[in-house]
Amino acid sequence: MNRLADVFDTTGRTALIAYVTVGYPTIEATLRLVPLLARNGCDIVELGIPFSDPMADGATIQKTSHEALLNGVTPDVCLDVARQLSGEVDVPLVFMSYYNPILKKGLDDFCRACADSGVSGLIVPDLPPDEGGELELVSAAHGVDLVYLLAPTATDARIRLVADRSRGFLYLVSLVGVTGARASLHDGLEDFVDRVRAVAKQPLCVGFGISSPEQAVRVAKVADGVIVGSRILQLVEQDDSLEEAARFVRAVRAALDSAE
Amino acid sequence: MQTMTLPDRRGYFGVHGGRFVPETLVPALDELAAAYAEAMADERFRAELETLSRDYVGRETPLTFAERLTEHCGGAQVYLKREDLAHTGAHKINNALGQALLAQRMGKRRIVAETGAGQHGVATAAVCAKLGLECIVYMGEEDIRRQALNVFRMKLMGAEVRPVASGARTLKDAINEAIRDWVSNVETTHYLLGSVVGPAPYPEMVRDFQLVIGRETRRQVLERLGRLPDYVVACVGGGSNAIGMFYPFIDDEEVKLVGVEAGGKGLATGQHAAPLAAGTVGVLHGARSYLLQDEHGQILGTHSVSAGLDYPGVGPEHCYLKDIGRATYVAVDDIEALEGFKLLCRTEGITPALESAHAVAHTGALARTCSREVVIVVNVSGRGDKDMDIVVDALGGAL
Numbered sequence: 001m002n003r004l005a006d007v008f009d010t011t012g013r014t015a016l017i018a019y020v021t022v023g024y025p026t027i028e029a030t031l032r033l034v035p036l037l038a039r040n041g042c043d044i045v046e047l048g049i050p051f052s053d054p055m056a057d058g059a060t061i062q063k064t065s066h067e068a069l070l071n072g073v074t075p076d077v078c079l080d081v082a083r084q085l086s087g088e089v090d091v092p093l094v095f096m097s098y099y100n101p102i103l104k105k106g107l108d109d110f111c112r113a114c115a116d117s118g119v120s121g122l123i124v125p126d127l128p129p130d131e132g133g134e135l136e137l138v139s140a141a142h143g144v145d146l147v148y149l150l151a152p153t154a155t156d157a158r159i160r161l162v163a164d165r166s167r168g169f170l171y172l173v174s175l176v177g178v179t180g181a182r183a184s185l186h187d188g189l190e191d192f193v194d195r196v197r198a199v200a201k202q203p204l205c206v207g208f209g210i211s212s213p214e215q216a217v218r219v220a221k222v223a224d225g226v227i228v229g230s231r232i233l234q235l236v237e238q239d240d241s242l243e244e245a246a247r248f249v250r251a252v253r254a255a256l257d258s259a260e
Numbered sequence: 261m262q263t264m265t266l267p268d269r270r271g272y273f274g275v276h277g278g279r280f281v282p283e284t285l286v287p288a289l290d291e292l293a294a295a296y297a298e299a300m301a302d303e304r305f306r307a308e309l310e311t312l313s314r315d316y317v318g319r320e321t322p323l324t325f326a327e328r329l330t331e332h333c334g335g336a337q338v339y340l341k342r343e344d345l346a347h348t349g350a351h352k353i354n355n356a357l358g359q360a361l362l363a364q365r366m367g368k369r370r371i372v373a374e375t376g377a378g379q380h381g382v383a384t385a386a387v388c389a390k391l392g393l394e395c396i397v398y399m400g401e402e403d404i405r406r407q408a409l410n411v412f413r414m415k416l417m418g419a420e421v422r423p424v425a426s427g428a429r430t431l432k433d434a435i436n437e438a439i440r441d442w443v444s445n446v447e448t449t450h451y452l453l454g455s456v457v458g459p460a461p462y463p464e465m466v467r468d469f470q471l472v473i474g475r476e477t478r479r480q481v482l483e484r485l486g487r488l489p490d491y492v493v494a495c496v497g498g499g500s501n502a503i504g505m506f507y508p509f510i511d512d513e514e515v516k517l518v519g520v521e522a523g524g525k526g527l528a529t530g531q532h533a534a535p536l537a538a539g540t541v542g543v544l545h546g547a548r549s550y551l552l553q554d555e556h557g558q559i560l561g562t563h564s565v566s567a568g569l570d571y572p573g574v575g576p577e578h579c580y581l582k583d584i585g586r587a588t589y590v591a592v593d594d595i596e597a598l599e600g601f602k603l604l605c606r607t608e609g610i611t612p613a614l615e616s617a618h619a620v621a622h623t624g625a626l627a628r629t630c631s632r633e634v635v636i637v638v639n640v641s642g643r644g645d646k647d648m649d650i651v652v653d654a655l656g657g658a659l
């Protein structure tokens with residue numbers, strides 16, 4: 001299984017992390033899209049397990065989740081997709097899932113299945129560390145990293161707590177809000193990243209709202225990784241040959257590389 | 261009894277409750293919990309809440325002996341707690357007033373709320389008008405259709421009603437959207453959640469603002485009868501009117517507490533909203549509780565003739581009361597609820613909300629099985645004016 005830490009230790013470049021909802025627009029599309037993203041410069045791919053009530057997501061991921069559920073995507077289907085992909089791509093795969101589907105499957109069963117399917121980490125947007133103790137222990141026992149999120153609303157005490165508990169990397173939410181492509185990034189972004197940098201040892205990856213190579217370059221000046229989700233899914237919707245999504249990822253990669 | 265000290269420090273009632281929210285909201289929940297504790301310790305805050313509860317809401321609400329309903333059932337004596345007579349027509353105003361005063365104290369002048377039946381939306385719109393706060397109410401499109409009168413009332417009182425088109429377009433989806441708004445505007449906005457659900461400190465705070473119902477009831481029954489009731493009955497959507505009614509009786513172990521959920525088209529059909537009667541434990545909207553979910557942990561659609569009960573989750577404290585056996589929960593289906601509605605209209609000249617009609621229906625059935633010495637108090641959580649279109653449709657020419 002690929003370790004998340006290796007991405008940051010060995011590549012030496014700003015990590016580009018893509019999010020895709022599994023099964024949007026179809027399961028076959030996900031199986032084609034992820035290798036395409038990896039070939040075009042992504043270093044980690046987040047596989048979104050669709051949930052009926054995605055309260056931290058904006059319009060794009062609400063829609064992709066809804067359609068994926070209509071396509072019959074379940075956590076077991078996602079595990080199966082991950083298993084197929086991990087044999088094919090050599091970038092680490094991370095699951096993004098709301099807590100309830102994990103709880104329903106059982107924490108131990110779920111984490112064991114993640115490890116068996118080549119999934120390196122977990123991001124659970126409705127599970128702050130205050131509630132995550134049990135999943136931390138179980139995921140660690142299976143060698144799966146539980147990645148926590150931090151938001152610009154965090155107090156210093158919160159930053160210390162989350163930095164102490166997150167494994168693999170720290171997911172910094174770029175703005176006060178839900179996921180979704182934005183025309184501009186939050187003014188206080190650099191200050192926020194600096195505040196976290198002062199206490200965290202992990203790599204810092206910034207996501208939510210990033211939708212252009214220019215924004216990615218701005219983030220890369222202060223962070224170790226850039227996470228892009230909704231924009232990729234919008235391009236998948238516009239062009240089901242997936243060429244637009246590949247072109248976009250290539251452009252972001254090129255912009256990051258030339259800015260280093 | 262130990263119940264009185266719950267929730268614990270982490271917001272748990274037994275294994276239920278907690279705070280399963282995006283990290284963005286954690287500081288806001290900490291701030292809210294601190295502000296709430298401070299406000300409740302402040303005599304001036306409590307005095308202001310009490311004055312407005314009396315002069316604006318019209319408390320205390322009466323306890324009415326339902327003489328003809330009692331005769332009709334031919335069993336237990338039935339008393340009605342009249343939250344239908346509270347300003348804006350339901351118990352929801354008790355909580356809306358408390359939270360709006362708290363928001364004002366916290367300097368948050370933008371209020372967002374969700375609503376199902378529209379009663380919580382109307383109550384929130386009213387207190388925001390009264391206190392001069394900006395008010396945005398999220399409401400599922402299906403509920404906007406079936407509770408149109410309340411939409412108009414909210415708009416008249418200056419609220420903006422935002423339709424929600426996702427999911428089944430009912431209460432659950434309105435809560436999702438209100439949470440998304442709060443996540444995006446948390447620095448300026450208070451989320452005025454309308455029931456004892458959601459992340460800590462909401463279940464505790466909303467309960468505390470609602471327990472005036474049970475406290476008055478307990479005193480009224482004692483004054484009137486010199487004894488406690490044998491049963492206290494209330495409908496359960498998220499569970500706020502029921503917990504408000506139950507809580508002051510929890511230590512009175514001889515008083516049986518009965519919550520009535522929405523049985524919809526019948527529990528066997530799967531088309532209902534009865535997570536305590538037929539659900540399993542999971543996490544939704546920030547708390548661990550009984551839920552209606554499928555085998556993959558996806559939240560199921562619900563059905564009830566009453567928009568205010570049409571919700572797949574339920575307050576964590578009710579889950580705890582069920583687990584320890586202190587309260588029992590039953591389901592009343594759509595048809596029975598409509599019968600309860602008609603029954604209270606005919607025998608007492610009181611038109612209950614369809615939500616409350618569930619509790620009335622169960623009370624009628626229970627009363628029939630009891631002897632004359634038994635006393636049942638049922639909470640009439642709201643009035644039914646808002647439901648006339650639905651009732652006319654359902655009963656057709658049957659009147």
Ligand SMILES: Cc1ncc(COP(=O)(O)O)c(C=O)c1O
Pocket residue numbers: 350351352376377378379380454455456495496497498499500501502567568569613615616641642643
């Ligand atoms: C009159 C009335 N009763 C009951 C409810 C259900 O809510 P709760 O269970 O929180 O009291 C509602 C909700 O809209 C309502 O309007």
